[in-house]
Amino acid sequence: MKWYMKFTLAFALTMLLAVSALAILTQPGITTGGLNISLTGANTQTSTAGATSVQVGERAATNNSVAQVPVAQQTQTSALPVLDARAAVKVAGPAVVTIVNTQSTQGTRFRGTLTGSGSGVIIDSRGYIVTNNHVVENQQSLEVIFSNGTKAPAQLVGTDPLTDLAVLKVDVAVPDVAEFSDSNALEPGQPVVAIGSPLGDFRNTVTVGVVSALHRSLNDSGSVALQDLVQTDAAINHGNSGGPLVDLNGRIVAINVAVVRSAGPGDVAEGLGFAIPSNTVKEIADQLIAKGTISR
Numbered sequence: 001m002k003w004y005m006k007f008t009l010a011f012a013l014t015m016l017l018a019v020s021a022l023a024i025l026t027q028p029g030i031t032t033g034g035l036n037i038s039l040t041g042a043n044t045q046t047s048t049a050g051a052t053s054v055q056v057g058e059r060a061a062t063n064n065s066v067a068q069v070p071v072a073q074q075t076q077t078s079a080l081p082v083l084d085a086r087a088a089v090k091v092a093g094p095a096v097v098t099i100v101n102t103q104s105t106q107g108t109r110f111r112g113t114l115t116g117s118g119s120g121v122i123i124d125s126r127g128y129i130v131t132n133n134h135v136v137e138n139q140q141s142l143e144v145i146f147s148n149g150t151k152a153p154a155q156l157v158g159t160d161p162l163t164d165l166a167v168l169k170v171d172v173a174v175p176d177v178a179e180f181s182d183s184n185a186l187e188p189g190q191p192v193v194a195i196g197s198p199l200g201d202f203r204n205t206v207t208v209g210v211v212s213a214l215h216r217s218l219n220d221s222g223s224v225a226l227q228d229l230v231q232t233d234a235a236i237n238h239g240n241s242g243g244p245l246v247d248l249n250g251r252i253v254a255i256n257v258a259v260v261r262s263a264g265p266g267d268v269a270e271g272l273g274f275a276i277p278s279n280t281v282k283e284i285a286d287q288l289i290a291k292g293t294i295s296r
Contacts, residue, residue, distance in 0.1 A: 088249065089195065092250040095123075097146055098145040099131055099154070101135060102141045102143075104138050116135070117200030121178050122177050124289070128168070128285070131165075132255070133159045133160060133164045142155070155168065162294075164276065165276065167285050178251070178252050180279075183277035186214060186253055192208070193207070194206070196242070198240050209234030228280065231272065233272075234273060245275045252281070254276055254281070257275055
């Protein structure tokens with residue numbers, strides 16, 4: 001055989017082997033050069049070895065496996081979850097009230113009348129409402145505004161300055177009653193909802209957050225320290241005092257009592273709200289309803 005015929009035959013065999021090798025290397029699921037090649041029709045993506053390539057609305061094939069990827073899952077995986085408090089508000093909201101305190105000015109330098117406002121929550125179908133003691137201090141007369149806007153006069157049943165709690169009573173039919181939950185079961189990070197009337201004008205405002213910490217203490221300008229408080233980052237403002245902090249089932253886990261705005265000279269703090277745990281509230285409220293005073 002002449003030399004040019006041998007060369008032609010060798011060249012043909014070499015080309016045949018090269019084409020066969022290329023055909024093998026481009027089969028689906030074969031790893032070449034550290035890459036996973038996914039053949040999925042439209043929107044094909046190539047990912048690094050060991051990763052799964054995801055196609056929107058298509059099938060992803062990697063390492064000879066085929067997985068269906070829902071479009072909703074693909075488009076929402078990077079979105080943060082949103083706390084839906086609507087169910088809790090529907091349950092607890094109708095039992096939340098605004099309390100207007102017309103205060104006595106006797107023995108003060110003020111003339112005329114002073115009014116203050118806060119929040120409260122109905123805890124008994126007989127018309128009993130729990131709030132903070134500082135909401136009703138120096139009261140001359142008290143008025144309750146229900147969630148539907150109707151008003152009714154209220155009488156003070158009893159107070160406990162040590163826990164900053166008080167109980168009022170209205171002698172009209174109440175729109176709803178809120179239930180207590182076990183505050184001993186609270187955990188940091190648990191979602192909570194605050195409902196109240198910040199500044200007295202924005203009735204039944206809803207804010208959401210989490211339980212930031214448990215068993216906190218506060219001492220306000222040398223007064224009796226408040227103990228065993230629930231800390232939350234749900235927005236609490238003046239007028240929210242006495243309103244409920246509820247879980248996602250709409251049950252009272254605490255009664256809002258204070259907010260800290262400053263942590264020292266020049267420092268401004270946000271998201272530092274505090275509330276009295278429900279087990280303490282229920283114990284004090286039951287005693288005030290039964291006999292008007294607290295026995296310790």
